[in-house]
Amino acid sequence: MKIGIIGGGSIGLLFSYHLSGQHEVSIYTRTQEQADEINENGLHLVKGGIEQGPARVNAAPIQDWSGNEEFIVVAVKQYQLPSLISNLKDKARGSILFLQNGYGHIKWLSELATNKIYVGSVEHGAVRLNGFTVQHNGVGVTRTAVFKGDPDTLRELSNKAPSGFPFILEPDYKEMLIKKLVVNAVINPLTAILKVKNGELVQNPFYFKIFEQLFEECACILELTDKEQYFNNLMGVCEKTANNHSSMYKDIEIGRQTEVDAILGYLLELARSKNKKAPLIHNYYHCIKGKEHEREGA
Amino acid sequence: MKIGIIGGGSIGLLFSYHLSGQHEVSIYTRTQEQADEINENGLHLVKGGIEQGPARVNAAPIQDWSGNEEFIVVAVKQYQLPSLISNLKDKARGSILFLQNGYGHIKWLSELATNKIYVGSVEHGAVRLNGFTVQHNGVGVTRTAVFKGDPDTLRELSNKAPSGFPFILEPDYKEMLIKKLVVNAVINPLTAILKVKNGELVQNPFYFKIFEQLFEECACILELTDKEQYFNNLMGVCEKTANNHSSMYKDIEIGRQTEVDAILGYLLELARSKNKKAPLIHNYYHCIKGKEHEREGA
Numbered sequence: 236m237k238i239g240i241i242g243g244g245s246i247g248l249l250f251s252y253h254l255s256g257q258h259e260v261s262i263y264t265r266t267q268e269q270a271d272e273i274n275e276n277g278l279h280l281v282k283g284g285i286e287q288g289p290a291r292v293n294a295a296p297i298q299d300w301s302g303n304e305e306f307i308v309v310a311v312k313q314y315q316l317p318s319l320i321s322n323l324k325d326k327a328r329g330s331i332l333f334l335q336n337g338y339g340h341i342k343w344l345s346e347l348a349t350n351k352i353y354v355g356s357v358e359h360g361a362v363r364l365n366g367f368t369v370q371h372n373g374v375g376v377t378r379t380a381v382f383k384g385d386p387d388t389l390r391e392l393s394n395k396a397p398s399g400f401p402f403i404l405e406p407d408y409k410e411m412l413i414k415k416l417v418v419n420a421v422i423n424p425l426t427a428i429l430k431v432k433n434g435e436l437v438q439n440p441f442y443f444k445i446f447e448q449l450f451e452e453c454a455c456i457l458e459l460t461d462k463e464q465y466f467n468n469l470m471g472v473c474e475k476t477a478n479n480h481s482s483m484y485k486d487i488e489i490g491r492q493t494e495v496d497a498i499l500g501y502l503l504e505l506a507r508s509k510n511k512k513a514p515l516i517h518n519y520y521h522c523i524k525g526k527e528h529e530r531e532g533a
Numbered sequence: 534m535k536i537g538i539i540g541g542g543s544i545g546l547l548f549s550y551h552l553s554g555q556h557e558v559s560i561y562t563r564t565q566e567q568a569d570e571i572n573e574n575g576l577h578l579v580k581g582g583i584e585q586g587p588a589r590v591n592a593a594p595i596q597d598w599s600g601n602e603e604f605i606v607v608a609v610k611q612y613q614l615p616s617l618i619s620n621l622k623d624k625a626r627g628s629i630l631f632l633q634n635g636y637g638h639i640k641w642l643s644e645l646a647t648n649k650i651y652v653g654s655v656e657h658g659a660v661r662l663n664g665f666t667v668q669h670n671g672v673g674v675t676r677t678a679v680f681k682g683d684p685d686t687l688r689e690l691s692n693k694a695p696s697g698f699p700f701i702l703e704p705d706y707k708e709m710l711i712k713k714l715v716v717n718a719v720i721n722p723l724t725a726i727l728k729v730k731n732g733e734l735v736q737n738p739f740y741f742k743i744f745e746q747l748f749e750e751c752a753c754i755l756e757l758t759d760k761e762q763y764f765n766n767l768m769g770v771c772e773k774t775a776n777n778h779s780s781m782y783k784d785i786e787i788g789r790q791t792e793v794d795a796i797l798g799y800l801l802e803l804a805r806s807k808n809k810k811a812p813l814i815h816n817y818y819h820c821i822k823g824k825e826h827e828r829e830g831a
Binding site: 442445515524528 | 727740813816826
């Protein structure tokens with residue numbers, strides 16, 4: 236099928252590369268320059284130190300997007316979504332899959348006119364090396380779930396998925412996104428502020444105390460009924476990615492904007508609306524915002 | 534008068550140097566090596582980039598201390614005090630001045646048999662350059678107060694104090710120590726974990742939010758009646774030392790043990806005994822302990 240992928244970051248490039256084998260993929264980038272680079276060089280993927288490709292995809296700047304693909308993957312950061320949402324409302328006619336972290340963007344989705352709206356949670360590790368090359372570090376899965384409509388397009392995608400890039404269809408979009416949110420809310424800010432790898436949060440007994448407390452606050456605010464399930468999932472991610480640096484760690488390290496608003500910002504808002512206290516979430520939200528502010532002032 | 538100074542760290546060296554002009558000073562060090570170095574080289578002080586000295590003091594290892602000085606200055610870290618306290622109980626006959634941070638050591642002082650017990654709070658900036666040289670960075674004052682007995686020895690010390698090394702006699706030891714404790718509890722852990730200079734805590738609007746909340750927790754646990762006075766003092770220290778790195782920042786940076794137990798550890802204990810919640814104090818206590826643990830494991 237015709238697939239349009241919006242966003243030329245690591246996730247946009249990763250999806251474009253893998254889906255281009257079975258589908259006609261167009262990728263829409265923020266800049267004309269990146270689109271030109273992709274059209275000239277094709278799309279490259281580095282995996283296990285070996286460069287693969289090029290894959291042929293059509294690239295164009297986002298303003299040229301007409302919205303006529305059967306399936307649209309929105310692969311921008313959550314903080315980039317507000318500037319895109321009216322465009323999506325006006326033009327998107329096919330099925331649409333949102334890959335953002337956090338939960339705050341869910342409130343915008345029901346404003347879209349299209350019949351099939353899906354959300355996803357990406358468990359691949361990927362780094363953009365340049366405008367047309369992405370490095371696939373940790374091979375994982377893409378979890379997807381229906382927000383509105385039937386799951387037909389997801390099923391088609393999943394059935395044709397290449398090996399090494401599987402899609403899993405989850406029954407409950409809310410549970411799926413909240414599970415990811417909890418992982419991001421605990422691992423990301425702690426590793427970014429303490430400047431440690433993911434595994435250190437459970438291996439260092441002092442950091443583990445904070446880890447537990449931050450989880451407790453999230454669980455309380457999100458009113459998780461099966462807390463243990465979420466905690467086990469969080470522990471599992473920490474152990475599986477023990478030697479990795481989290482995305483927020485890397486964002487802070489290289490002075491890039493983080494996703495803290497989508498993650499802790501969302502939880503802080505939720506806490507306020509429920510009149511609940513969230514001292515650690517408040518603390519780490521302001522630690523990360525302060526780090527971003529240091530860079531702006533520098 | 535005869536003065537014995539216990540401790541060969543930056544504060545011990547600084548006091549020995551400045552008091553040696555008017556008094557007969559003996560300094561007691563942890564190691565024989567440092568005592569030998571001081572006896573061979575004399576004591577040196579670097580101020581404004583200029584080396585001064587040598588001052589002549591007698592140096593000996595602590596096991597040689599007989600306790601027969603009229604005035605004893607205890608200039609070790611609070612965490613070093615437990616191993617020293619029985620020695621002090623057995624031998625100290627003169628007046629004694631304790632210069633430790635925190636408040637946890639106060640409970641031990643009433644066990645001492647000596648008549649005059651004083652506590653002090655040092656507002657000088659000093660760095661030990663080697664075993665017999667100290668650098669005097671920020672010239673401040675030494676605040677002192679009576680814990681037990683009359684203030685005669687403090688008065689004598691204060692009257693004979695050299696210019697550039699003044700002593701101030703404070704009326705209330707508790708207020709004096711708590712004021713310093715609040716400053717240390719807020720500035721030290723925040724600067725050490727956020728890796729910023731003291732001034733950044735009030736200049737960065739996000740860090741200032743945390744600064745305020747951590748102060749609020751301290752104020753609540755310490756049941757400060759005149760909160761504003763303590764907050765203004767804290768702000769004043771932050772502004773006066775805006776370009777400095779805190780002692781805990783430096784301790785963490787070079788992998789040295791911090792004073793976190795004397796500072797946040799004390800507050801955490803107090804919170805527990807009063808059945809009060811202290812989520813930020815708990816958090817930063819464990820952040821610092823975790824940093825210390827990282828070094829031990831490395």
